[in-house]
Amino acid sequence: MKILAVDDNQLTLDLLSKLTGQLGFGDITTASSGEDALQFLGREGSPFDCLLFDIQMTGMNGIELCSLVRALPAYRHTPIIMLTSMTDRDYVDRAFKAGATDYANKPFHISELGARLRIAQQIIAARSVTTSGGQRADEAAQPLSHSVQITGFPSLISYDALGNYLLQLSKAGLAGSQVLAVKIHRIDAIHAKASPQEFAYALGEVADAISGALTTQNIMMAYAGSGAFLLVLGRTGCTSSELELEIQNLLDDKGTEYDNGDPLDLDVSIGNPITPRLNTTHPARDIFERALARAERRMMQKISQPV
Structure with a gap:
């Protein structure tokens, strides 16, 4: 190296x-x-x-x-x-x-x-x-779990960097920080229909809504793949359900579409926050997986509810 x-x-x-x-x-x-x-x-x-x-x-x-x-x-x-x-x-x-x-x-x-x-x-x-496949990541269809490059958001960093950020905060004193995840519904269907550019655009719209809902908060976030974002932030003063509704309202106002004019419906779920307690060699991954699991459960609860 x-x-x-x-x-x-x-x-x-x-x-x-x-x-x-x-x-x-x-x-x-x-x-x-x-x-x-x-x-x-x-x-x-x-x-x-x-x-x-x-x-x-x-x-x-x-x-x-x-x-x-x-x-x-x-x-x-x-x-x-x-x-x-x-x-x-x-x-x-x-x-x-x-x-x-x-x-x-x-x-x-x-x-x-x-x-x-x-x-x-x-x-x-x-x-x-x-990157060994020969095609550029922004030109080739990538697996749903792939880390998509989303630009234009200073608070949006890589998954690895977010774990290191969380570890560094623990060394400086982690009081007041929490970790939560935002999960996009029907991400498999969106990924299957969208071009790589459309998929990156959809993720950017979600990142923009998250940032818009938390403009007064000091947040750091990362795209974790499979339609999920991880957030590290301070106490928001609102519940995860209230934050979820605010982000959803911002997404609904966007009227996001595919290139052919079809509606690109973006619905999200947010799991309950986790207060991180870092005490292992690689603690962030465990915390992130728990946050992602909570967002997944929240999404399944909403989907299973009768309309």
Whole structure:
């Protein structure tokens, strides 16, 4: 795995080079500023597989650098691990909204750094499998469980990044956070009828309705595949049923259609929220699966109710 590490502290770069080498990731290049990093990334040749950015740097900070790198086509999906001693939620939120995949806390612990790099390696391997078919994901029909690319929503991040975000919040103090899932009804039928572009459009409409219903909330969300969205947010002051109704009303007002003019009916269900308690090596997946199961049960209850 080819790594680029960016930090304005040479001692930190030296330490990172030593630690990554001990962890078996010896192919590392270092840069002392965001400007130098962009020069490395702009050069022709084999691209970097993983990027490590310090958040607090003089000049261009790591969050600004992350945002600029995500605009580069070659690095749209490259794992980006933020390096920082800052645990304030504002920093965490800004970093993930800028495109960060994960966090590694300073001072570095070799076990944690190794875990973050191995997760990045797994993301790279998984993406290699899903893109090895030869067709671009936005041009080919994808399985319903496939992670569809939805753009235009800063709070919408990848499933893997959302799990890492939840883990980082636990380290900073998770008081008041909750996890819930939004499930689209009849997603199999919608997926079967829609073109890839129409399906991505439908998902974008749901993401827009979720964002619209929670404009006053600090949320982070991810598309989990199979017509389901996962949300991490604070206490909303309303029940999941009330939130479900608000999102549904926004969707109904859209009058979404297929390209041929047929109505594209988008109905959703929301499960009861879960208060996360993270105490295992990979806790987020368990919490996410529970939230998805609750949304699925809610949907089945609504479908089985007589009209």
